[in-house]
Amino acid sequence: MSTTDEIGYQKQGKVAVISLNRGPANAYYLEFLERFYDCLAMAEQDADVVSVLINSTSAKFFCAGADIKIFAHNSTEENQQMVTQARENLRLIEASSKIFIAAINGHCLGGGLELALACDIRLAAEGSYLLGLPEINLGLIPGNGGSQRLTKLVGMAQAMDLLLTGDSIDPQKAADISLINRLYAAETLQDEALAYASKLAAGPAKALAATKVAVSQGALMAMPEALALEAALVDQLYETEDAAEGFHAFIEKRPAQFCGR
Template sequence: MEELKSQLRVRKDNGKAYVTLNRPPANSYFLEYLLYIEETLLSLEKDKTISVVVINSASEKFFCAGADIKIFSNNSSDQNIEMVKAARKVTKTITSSDKIYIACIQGHILGGGLELAMACDIRLAKEGNYLVGLPEVKLGLMPGNGGTPRLIDLIGASKAMELLVTGDSVTPKRAYELGLFNQLYTHENFEEKVSVFVNNLAKGPKKAMKAIKNYVIQHKGMTAEQALQFETESVNKLYGTYDAIEGFKAFIEKRTPEFE
């Protein structure tokens, strides 16, 4: 357990939690590591003071390379299925959370690592020469932790098909152009820009952000009429909240709102 704790650092700071992958050289995961990540994220769910969770890496070279290939290749099929199930639990914890999850990327992000980032709500990246991709097809496989539908949602079916069937990686610049990354910052201002972005979110209205995340995730598959009705029901629950009242008052008084 002590070894796992050293491989996953957690720091809380004024409404934010930083979860740092620290398993050199590539932050590759295995079953027990995934279970520990899930346990850590579930513990953060209980902390109501946290509204934003940032997943990043202690390494500038790698964000995460996905499953540890040495372990994966030596496992039985059943063992690998259990590992993928554990990875799915991690991403489900992220997508079902009321908190906003941000992936902070500055190094190679491949396979399950990219699937982890795509499960997050927002992806902030640094310019660089690192690789971004889902190379599973080159191992005779395909993504198994939400990589296929999430990639399609983010960049469209045609471009997703190309990346999935070739297994080829792209540059961070290309990933940003495709819509896979939300922001692409320079080396010089990366940490500053990420800090400003995360701090601003942490000061935002938690109930409204929760409602927005819930809508974005759940509206898929709805008819236009259902989606509009769901939006109406969601916003109706916000009108009488402290944050909505404070937001209107601050706007009229031309000041920065102080949300709950």
């Protein structure tokens, strides 16, 4: 296990686990974001990694976003550096061929929710904690893509309500509006999230990556262009070893053993 004081990184099979570990709320600042980027890059550069699980060691917080005390004392230039790094982190997550999963076990606010929104899958614990983008209460709007990613996930009406009021919602409401993919009992979330990530990691890596591209990029295209993208992506998969294995396993009525090639 490779760990800094505030970020943990370990591999479990083909899953990379990045743990936020800056108590009490995982509120971030520039150096924290830089170390987080290093962990993201480590996972991206590891050919064996198929899925990446981002979780928190805090019992109450997933991530509260930027450390407001540091933000308030920084110069505008210093804060811009932090925002730029946060955006670069989320850009890497979205551009990555890996599947990113956020395991949300506590308050997920501001930049913390923006991090979760950039992930491909959001799993969460049941409970009374809150998720939201309260930047309007600071005279701001989300700066790391929150307004755009939230709208694409939950629709304009729900997003506008949450963004304009700055109100936060509980995990059940978040699941109801499709902000959360799956809810689990709080005591089982971490095990369930790792099992989910491991299940994906055992799948055909090239097809998983192609699915990520098809969905994320296709959503921004008109239907003819999106269908052309899908066709181009699937055409590249027909000759892969995993496709051959998938067909043989189906015919032989056995679990497929994918190799990522």
